[in-house]
Amino acid sequence: MSLELTINEAIKTAMRAKDKVALDSLRAVKAQIQLLKTESLGAEVSSDQEIAILQRMIKQRKDSYEQFTAQNRQDLAEVEEAQMKVIENFLPAQLSPEELESEIKRIIAETGAASVKDLGKVMGAASKDLAGKSDGKSISEMAKKLLS
Template structure:
């Protein structure tokens, strides 16, 4: 079952179970997928769908930080629930130790010696961590290990 089909089935289930948060998150994700397909006149594969879900997840995490700063506990709880729904569609996230190991290996593979090589390192790491790690976290680890 493709990721789009899974989203469709989960949408039906969430509607039957009257799960408003899951329904709204899946609806927004499906709308973003449809928008990409219409704009680019293509059929998205699972990897491209995961990229969209990752972007949605990043937006929720950024919003969560702002809501916490503002003291909006109602929105904090709702956003945490949305984040959990989105994470169910992504592969298991890498632990910090696994991610650091990949970063160190990639730095030696690329032969990086300074911050000037940051672009090459990030480009080499992206395919290895696709959908399994936050870009910001990768960036921090690369800076730490250079």
């Protein structure tokens, strides 16, 4: 089932449950998918594009959460955190730090990277292989750690 259909079903469920936070989050995801479809002139949205949308939305909410927390606005920070949790449910399972480390080690071996100078090669391959399973920041930090 495509993400769009899954989101539509989740919206119906959230409406029945009168879950405002989930409803707002899901409607935002649906709007982003519709926007992408409109920009691509009605072409089908790939699963990679859907994952990218979800990751971008989570990153935006994480940034907002950090800003609200820094400004002592716990009421707004809690809303952002709740929306983040709703959106994360639609991403593939995230890799644990140990799994991420073993995947990065495998990619380093495949690319023949030897030092931090080869970080670009590792990041390119890792971003493709680990799309949706881990965020770019975690991948970058682990690759730098293993290459240095």
